[in-house]
Amino acid sequence: MNSMLPIRSKIIDIWDETDDIKSFLIEDVIGEKPLPGQFYELSINGLGEVPISVASWNNDLLFSIKRAGKITEYMHKMKKGDEIGLRGPYGKGFPITAKFKVLIAGGIGLPPARSVIEYSLSTGDKNIQLLYGARSPRDLVYKSLLYEWKKKFDVDITVDVGDENWKGNVGVVTTIFNRIRDIDSFFYIIGPTIMMKFAVLELKKMNVPDENIFLSMERRMKCGIGICGHCNIGRFYVCKDGPVFKYSSIKDIPEIFF
Amino acid sequence: METRTVCPYCGVGCNAIVISDGKKVLNIIPSKREDINYGTLCIKGWKGFYYASNRKRLKKPLKNVNGEFKEISWEEAIDITVKNLKNIMEEYGPESLAFQSSAKCTNEDNYLMQKLARQVFHTNNIDHCARSCHASTIEGLISTFGSGAMTTSIKDINNADLYFIIGSNTTEQHPIIGSRIINNVRMGKKLIVADPRKIQITNFASIHLRHLPGTDLALLNSMAYVILDKGLYDKKFIEERTENFDEFKDVMEFYDPDRTSRITGVDPELIEKAAVLYASSKSIIFYAMGITQHTQGTENVQAIANLALLTGNVGRPGTGVAPLRGHNNVQGSSDMGALCDFLPGYRRVYDDQGRRLFEDAWKCKLPPVPGASLTEMFELAYDGKIRAMYIMGENPVLSEPESDKIKKSLEKIEFLVVQDIFMTETANYADIILPAYSFAEKLGTFTNTERRIQLITPFLEPIGETRNDWEIFQTIANKMGYDWHYKNSEEIMYEISKLVPQYGGINYECIKNNGIQWPVVNCNGTEIMHREKFTRGKGRFMPAYWKKPSEFSNDEYPFILTTGRIYYQFHTGTMTRKINILEREAPEPFVEINTEDAKSLNIRNGGCIRLISRYGEIETRARLTDIVPKGIAFMPFHYYEASVNKITNPNLDPKAKIPELKVTAVKLVRC
């Protein structure tokens, strides 16, 4: 019953994705297949825990983690074979549906989007479109995967700032909204809060109903199981009732975007 | 078990009941006593006691062996300490030793440390952090009132009609006093705040005077001018209770608000309003570092006292002058004479009669010349004149200006012993480290800012091989051949009560319930001082002319840096940075700069900013705000990662020897 005790696992592999994002392949010692959009609490003894969304599951768990604070800084220095604590999967993920799904991902939002894509593809569902924005070409995650996915469904990429070799779109992710295939879709938005805010604004301008927009919210988390209070917004706990929320459920809460 | 204790942080001295099992704190409950904290505590009180059982507590004596600290026995540690202090004293004379006492330790600890310095090691080179905080209060109020402490009581705040706060960020530094003032203002009392920053308490001020740092004396003098000009002074009081009024009147003539507004930057109409309001009400003036940490710190304090004398706002209920003392026991450590120029009870070392009292009691000759002050000790160490230091519960590497020089001095001296509860930035330079009790393990007394001597009783068992501070001094004194044989701290208090008139006749029995405010006679305390006469007889007006601070902004250094504290951290963070919630709230150093200034410097919020002064440079993150006015920057000194005292102004007030930490000319650059 002690829901906060991590299970001992280990890092099977680590590799760089970008300058500040690394991927971690961790042994799934829990064995409960996570749904797309769910997260785990990764635990370093003596330091603390971080909640990280699953990027991919294939008997082992893949997380792609940006170096942002004390714990992620430490994790970036870890090596293959190092011990790490694990508990989860937690939260409510993205709806599983055959309906057309437009994934709008910004920066570190691509890893959870990957979990949706892989889940869908594994069931033969190709009703996906990916709109992906990163800071610069160097910050694009899963470059080779993006290339693979382009063969299967529409993938549109943009960067805030280009470089000499970049021939693609330059601008924030809302600038490629004109590429949206089907306006009667579910929209899954994952990324920095400011990006989510503008993405929602833009979708509303395009008259997308509130029930069709899903956001993966981010808040400071500690317990991951809805009892420590940190991730509370309105009547919801991001760890337990989210992190994925239908926009219509949360749109009247003033503090969803900050 | 449940124990009543006094919070170890600020000078308010809130009472709390600690529930503990002897090994750790289980719960903390504020005392409901109406006269201090009425069932409340600030966040440091609620969360801040847990440091005492932190695993990083020093547990065994340590010896520095080629840069690494190795555990040694107490016998060896005391041996080395005594041998070194003795040899250096014998070879270079007692003036080559320096002792630094702690405002966080009890009166008993402080009394014995200064006795150790004076009786056993024959030197007046004993001082402590009061030097950097209220040394100017001691000089300033002794010269005007005869006694350097808060004239009234915390509960008397309810009796005043007007509060004048100058140079004190009361809701952040003395939160429970600040709250009491706010509660009173909400019930109709009035508040004037004089501070360059728009601090929280200004939300309740009817008048906010935003003067330039370092112009306090001009501001206060111009208030006096208005009061004199409009005839709002208390003629009867002045005639019966004061002296030197004529000289005062003459000097104040220069401070007409129209003229001084060019110095202070404050609208003359506001000064007039403030002065009239102060003079026509029962008023208490609260002040802290904004007034004291200047080259004219003593004169600033005197100007405050002058205003009180001028309007009869001292010596009766609802009036007074309230220097807000920073530490839990800085009032006590000053009372105990842990100062280079005062013996216990504020007798000057050069006062023959006062000195003789101690020479008779301690059966020795005492040096009649004031010793080196805290700030001077490092200068002298740097110059090779001081060769050994004994530091208890102080962290001068972070808390004193010119920290680079301090580090060099500590490297230079032959022997440094540090007695503390945790490793600190200063302890890193020590040859010997002695692990001491924290307040949680002690029986002793703290004296808060309203002169209340309160008893603390232990609620944790001693850990490791820690010893009580005063016991360590006794061991050293014994080894030096002096027959100190105090069986417990109460015996020390017995000696204190015989020699320090303000603590006359007190014992633990009479203070254990509610504490007692000095001056004490037969266990009767004094809530309001100077009621019939001032401690020095008549109150003396001490007028002074405003001078420019030792530094001012110019083309090369266009900004004024003023340093201070924040609510969540305490001083050098030795205690608060070990507490999860407190560290989480304020984990990093920062400098506050005005949003417009930031724009013209092209610095964004959270961006890297370099501060350069005549003394050094540091880098930290900028916090853009309108709390500071244009041209001013504010930085707290809690953080070793960006120690602002590397670049602060070391120039001293000539009388009080307090550094002008509130005014440093700096250049700000984006990095």
Next chain:
Amino acid sequence: MMLYKISKNNLKDYINYLLERYEVWGPKKINDDYVFSRIENGNEFSDVRTLLGPKDLIYPPQEKLFENDFHEIIVLGVKSCDFRAFKMLDDVLGIDNNYSARRKLVHMFNFVCTEPCEFGFCTTFYGPRLDDFEMQFTDIGEYYLVETNTKKFINNLFENADKNNLDIAIEKSENVYKKMKKLNVEKLNEKISWDNPLWKEFSERCISCGACNFACPTCFCFDVYDESERYREWDSCILAGFTRLAGNANPRPTLDLRLRQRFMHKLKFHYENFDYHLCTGCGRCIEVCPVKIDIRDVIRSVGP
């Protein structure tokens, strides 16, 4: 349900009887203050309402997360506001190992208030009597009436009581209803607004001490930190670090927004999840607040 009575004189002996079998905690006098602490002798118990309730005995202010140091205790002198609060905490912390383990091992004997306390407004919610208790004591003059559903803690110091005694006990507790103003909380969860001007007003004087959260018997938020082992400690939602993310972004960057969170969580969000306000009207938050921010003002501000 059984009715007993025990004379006030015998209460001390009864406590000594309990002490032979259990660890006992209750309100103790220390100087002029009363706190919940361990009782070693029947003389040490005082039937008073303490400043802080016994929340820490089931949910400590600071504890190692993965330790199993729980033992049985009896807590005397619990008030209905605290007792009801535990029921509310059960709904959230019930899945927590440490909380539920202690909860099972802590017996609470509540003492019914017969006078209102200075800041309490419990009659707005549940009032001084419990309907579900272990041993409910009410001062009816020379005796305490004791209501209980178990004989486990009864000994020969107790006499049988009758309905008349019970009526007196109920009447005594009615005194609290007579003297205490009941606030209107009907539809409070709907009426309370994100834009209430009180949030800004409170933020002007709030000094962020967190006392309201620490003294509140229904507050449950905690922070987790590692110091070689993993600990948790009581947290306060009015602190900026409560929601601050790595990178310093903060959904509640100013104090008024955090005060808003505190009140709306108690009076609206929790209600929407559990159908009750997360408040028992004990008034402690008001009493420990250095600047007397008053939740009753919030309740009254939403209008009729």
